[in-house]
Amino acid sequence: MGNMATIRRDIGAGHHFIFDDTLVKQPHAEMFNPEFWQQQNKITGQAKGRGTTIFIEHENQRWVLRHFMRGGLVGKILSDQYLFLGVERSRPFEEFRLLEHMQSQGLRVPVPVAARIHRRGLIYRGDLITLNIPDSQDLHHVLCNQPLSEEAWHKVGHALAAMHNCQVYHHDANVRNIMIDSDKEIWLIDFDRCSKRQGDSWKQSNLDRLLRSLHKEKAKNPVFHWEEKHWAWCMDGYRNAVSR
Template sequence: MATIRRDIGAGHHFIFDDALISEPSVDTFSPEFWQFQNKITGQAQGRGTTIFIQHEQHHWVLRHFKRGGLVGKLLSDQYLFLGVARSRPFEEFRLLKMMREQGLLVPTPVAARIHRQGIIYRGDLITQNIPDSNDLHHMLCRQALSKDDWHNVGKALAAMHNCQVYHHDANIRNIMMDRNRHIWLIDFDRCHKRKGNSWKQSNLNRLLRSLKKEKNKNPVFYWDESEWKHCIAGYRSEVR
C-alpha cells in the first residue's frame, strides 16, 4: 500500500495511505466538518477528545494530539516543530504501518496531518476503528478474563517487543479486546523502536501498576494479582 506525503501550503502537511483514502484535506481532520454531515457516531475522552466517524463504508477514529500533565495545561495541543518526519502524528502513522506489516493487531493508520505555524505545530491522526471492541478497563469492570485471555494479553505484548517497539503507556486502557477475544494494542503516541531488551520489563511493570491502581480505585473490578502469572506465561511463550 502506497504512502504519500504532501504539503498543500499554509503549513499543512499530510501523510496517508492512498489505498484507504484519496486526497485528504484540512476538513478531513475537522470534527466540525464531520458533525455538520452528521457522521460522528461517538466520542471518547482522554487527554483530548477522540471521535468516531462513519463515512461511506469507512469506520474511522480521529484523534487530535494533546499534551497531558502540567505541560498540557500551558501548551495544550502545541508541539515544537523539529521537522515534518519527526512530528508525533507522522511518527505514529509510520510505526503503526510497520507493525501492521509485521502482522500485529494494532489500528490501521489511514492518514495524519500536521499544521505548522512558525516553530510550533498541531496534529491529528485517523485510524480504522477496531469493530466490536472494548478496552480491558471496561471489560474488567464487568467480568473476569479467563486464563487464556490473560495468556493472549501477554502474547500481544511479546509480539510488540519482538518488533522492538517500546510502548510509552502500556496500561489497561490501551489494550483492547474484540468480540472474538483477540487482543489489540492502541495509542502509540511517543512510542518508538528501541534496541536491546533491558527496557522491555518496564512495559510489563506499567501494565501491572495500572491493574493494581484500578483494583484499588474501582469498587467492582474483576482482577486478582494471582492472575498476573498467566499474562507473564503468555509473554514468555512468545517473546524471542
C-alpha cells in the same frame, strides 16, 4: 503489506499530510476537524482522554480521529502545541509510520488512515485518523464487568510479546490501551510517543507500567475482576511468545 504511505504538502496553508491512498484518495484539512463531521452527521461517538477522540462513519469505513494533546503540567500551558523539528519527527507522522511498520509485521494494532500537521513557524498541531477496531472494548471496561479466562490472559501476554519482538516500546501500556474484540483477540492502541528501540533492558518497565495500571484500577473501582494470579497467567503467555 509494504510501505503504502503517500505524503502531500499544502505548503501555502502550512499543512502536511501522510496517508494510505488505498483508504483515502485526497486528504484535506477539513477532514481532521470534528465540526466538519458534525455538520454531516457522521460522528457516531466520542471518548475522553487527554483530548477528545471522535468516532466517524464515512464511505463504509469507521474512523477514529484523535487530536494530539499534551499531558501533565506542560499540557496545561501548551495544550496542543508542539515544537516543529521536521515533518517526519512530528508526533502524528511518527505514530503513523510506527503503526504502518507494526501492521507490516502482522501485529494487531489500528490501521493508519491519514495524519496531518498544521505548522505555523516553530509550532505545529497535529491529528491522526485510524480505522476503528470493530466490536471491541478496552480491557478496563471488560474487567469492570467480568473476569478474563486464563487463555485470554495468555493472549494479552502474547500481544505484549509480539510488540516487544518488533522492538517497539509503548510509552503508556495501561488497561485502557489494550482492546479485546468479539473474537477474544487482543489489540494494542495509542502509540503516541512510542518508538522502536534497541536491546531488551526497557521491556520490563513496559510490563511494570501495565501491572501498576491494574493495581490502580483494582483500588479505584468497586468492581474490578483482576487478581495477582491473572498477572501470572499474562506473564506465562508473554514468556511463551517472546523472542529468545
